[in-house]
Amino acid sequence: SKAKCQEHREREVNLTVAAKIVPQCDENGDYVPLVCVEGDNGAKHCSCYTKQGDIAKSQLANVKRCECYNERYEGLNPPRDGSFVA
DSSP: OOOHHHHHHHHHHTOOOSSOOOOOBOTTSOBOSEEEEEOTTSOEEEEEEOTTSOEEEEEESSOOOOHHHHHHHHHHSOOOSSOOOO
């Protein structure tokens, strides 16, 4: 079965919208944190993805790393998968 990231990527690739940021997947099927596209004017637009595929921050220009954005997002949005951590 395909990983969530790969399925998400295929859906985005098949969209017919002009401006789209397609997630990238690593060899383990996890989301690659930083994905950038170049706009019509040559400006880069980047998004930061968490390992679960949530967008931690989007519409960033000239960002090089996503760790801070992802840590902040995950701190504000703890997992809700039914697990309980004491």
